[in-house]
Amino acid sequence: MHSLSSLLSRRWVWPQPRGTTGLVATAESGAGHTWGAIAPWGWTLDPSGDWYYWWISIMALPILYNWIILICRSCFPDLQEQHTVLWLSLDYLSDTLYLLDIAVRLHTGFLEDGILVRDRGRIRRRYLRSTSFPWDVATVLPTDLLYLRLGPGVPAVRANRCLRVPRLFEAFDRRETRTAHPNAFRVAKLMLYVFVTIHWHGCLYFALSSWLGLGADAWVCPNASCPGFARPLRQYLHSFYFSTLILATVGDTPEPQREEEFLFVTAGFLLAVLGFATITGSISSVISNRNAADAAFYPDPEPVRHYLRARGAGGRLARRVARWHQHLRAQRKLPAEQAVLQHLPRGLRAEVAASVHLPALRRVGLFQSWERGVLQQLVLRLRPQVFGPGEFVCRRGDVGREMYFVREGRLAVVAEDGITQLAVLGEGLYFGEISLINIKGEPPLPRHSPPAPPASPQPPASPGNTSGNRRTANIMSIGYSDLFCLSKEDLAEVLAEFPSARAMMEAKGRELLLRMGKLDVHAEAAAAAAAEEAECRTQALETALEGLQTRAAxxxxxxxxxxxxxxxxxxxxxxxxRQRQSAGGSGPAGGLGPPRAQGPSGVQGPTKVTLTAVAK
Known part of the structure; x- marks a missing residue:
């Protein structure tokens, strides 16, 4: 029984095309869960996997079928009557695919915190509450029951099948992301849109011609009496050609004769001038502008693809790179936020960065008691990074140069085997601060020593840290994880401006080292004693220096x-x-003798001759 219960509690991964994980069947542990409860409905599709990609590519076929064939069958009755069995078979095949698509969407997981959610209850609730569910239900309503009253020759009753077009756009987006030639795919998609537009216009032209009367005038489609026009194919080709001339504004078409014809041609010209020609002329610039805008936000995957192809490093590695780029675009992740905000003034850039990232930093326990000024300086230096499933953020023993803050997603602290999970880090947690704060270095300078030159500041030293600045654990991303990265230099700059925050971070780092057993208390005590002795000697020297300065003064x-x-x-x-010389008449009249030297205090002193005489 024990082996059977362990077997049922396993997670089964179905084989994936080309080694990817896209379809997963999970057996939930607990009472009442058996193999019959998970088969065949215990599977979950990964929206970024190959299975989902191929399914949505298949779903593009019935959607295109309904958009192209339904209007054609409705406007060309002969085409509907000649192949009724074929059309009914294709109709119900497309309906089956529509129903299967709803079932697939009920089992398609979604990302939450960067991890694929496989809980079928949550998946169902999310899909049933989405805006896509009512439209999907509308596309499978049994409007074919109207055949019982109107007959099978009215395929227009199936017009609701065209409402599934958002899935077609999603399939195109997925294909454009994965294809090796996106520009060629965009051109092909444009040509498809042009073809569908002309196709609908041509079918409506033939329907109007049938209502006015085939061959009634030169403008309408010729009737069956004209050679070759009895066949539906010839009628369709003529209508398609006629609509191409109108929408392309080439001219050379018969002049309308009736009011309905004038209105139809005018509507066609307006469509061509206002919509068709404008879209055709500007689609290239739109694509180039979109690519330029995306390049400013997201990294271009093309250089990486060319590099891997040139080096022969394709296969699974190339698919991982493609999925990483796809995740950035699908989840609107910006790995180069600083480049986007670099043209803003520093104050405005700080406000923008704070409004975007400050709520996430507030959830970090280390920053909850910090003042807003410190956080505003931090957000200017944070660099967002995205890690994929199974990717290591850091490994034990690596030199620590950054600390990380978990913005979204989950990371696991794994053992040396890379599989055993020791702990799980979620949103708002951080790691790597010990490697940045407690780095071995020179002891701090005395208080009254001359300041050092303004070099780049270094984090405070901690001689008691036995791990130095090495990583102490292996951190692996479980799903897609969004992290904030703060480098050692940036952290030192911020802490140098805010001593209180620096003291708080030092205390937190020491507490963590004590908890982890990485703090050498004896070494720390010896360092503290040495620092105290140096301080005492410094104070003694300062006292002696003050005494010498007093005596010198x-x-x-x-x-x-x-x-x-x-x-x-x-x-x-x-x-x-001078008085004696004046009384005796000796010396020059009125002479005062040679110039006198200045005394030490600015008082004029006697000359050398006078002093000699006085000495005698």
Whole structure:
């Protein structure tokens, strides 16, 4: 019984074309779940897998059949009568495919947090509440019951089958994403639209001609009396040719004779001038502009395809690359947001980035207590990255240069075997901060040491971190995960401007290291003791330096006072000498002697000769 229950609780993956995973059957564990409960309805389609891609490509055929054949059968009665059995068989085959498509949509998963949801109950509720469900139901309404009253010659009662056209557009979009020649596919799609437009116009032209009377005038379609016009094929080709002349505005058509003919031709000309010619003339520029706009937001997959093809690295790797690009476009992910906002001023760019990413950062536990200014600086430096299913974000032992914040999706902390899941990281969580914050380096400089040159700041050192700046776990993306990446240099710049945030992050990193057993307490204590000893020595040197500065200031003051007194004494002696010279009549009249030198305090001192005389 144990082996049987374990067998029933397994997840069964059906074989996929070319090695992809697109169709999955899941046996849910729990009471009451048996194999009969999951077969044959226990399967789920991956919308990005090959099975869904081929199914929607098949669904394009009945939709095109109804859009092309129904109008033709309604306007050409002979065509309907000659092949009634064939048309009824194709009609009910298309109806069967329509019903199967509804069943497929009831089992097509959807992405939530980057992970494919396979819960059939949630899938059904999501589809039944969508806007597509009423239209899908309208396309399979049994309007064929009107055949019982009107007869099988009125195929117009099946016009509701044309409402499934959104699936056709989805099939075209999928094909355009996967094809190796998207430009050629766009041209082919344009030609298909042109053909369908002319086809409908030609069928309506023949219906109007039948109502007015075949061969009644030169403008309407000739009747069966004309050679070859008894066959429906000839009638259709003539109508198609006539409509091509009208819609292409070539001219060379018979002039209308009746009011209905004038109205039909006028409507055709308006369609050609206002719609048909405009679309045909501008579709190339629209495609080029769209490609240019997409190139500004999303990476171009063509260079990668050419590179893989040139290096012979196709197969599964090429399909993974294609699915990654398809996910970016389908989910509107922008891997180069900074390039989009680079033309904005810094203040406005900060506001735009904050309005987009600030709610996601607020959910990160590390940032909930940070001030808004720190978060605004962070959002300018965050780089979005998208990881696919099974892709490793980081491996244990790698050098850590970034930290990551989970914006959307789920990631698993796996063991060395890459399979065993130890923990699951969801939205709002972060990892890699220890590798950035606790990096071994030189101890910090003393407080009063001269500042270092303005080089790029480095995160604070932590000598007790036994792992250094190495990754301590293997992180793998479970589904498609959207992450924010913050580099070491950007984090250091932000933390240098906000010391409080830096202290909080250091405390959080130390707490995590203690919890993980990666913090060497003895080494940390030794480093703290060394730092304390260095601080004490620094304080002692500062005290001694202050004493020396005080003594030097006193000596300088005494020196200035002595010099000032000496200058005053010398001045008095010079005055006495001049008085004696004036009284004795010696020396030049009125002469004051040679110029006197300046004293240390700006007072004029005696000359060398005067001082010599005084000394004698």
């Amino acid at each position: 006193r000596l300088l003051a005494q020196l200035e006072s002595s010099a000032f007194k000496l200058a005053l004494r010398v001045e008095r002696l010079e005055c006495q000498l």
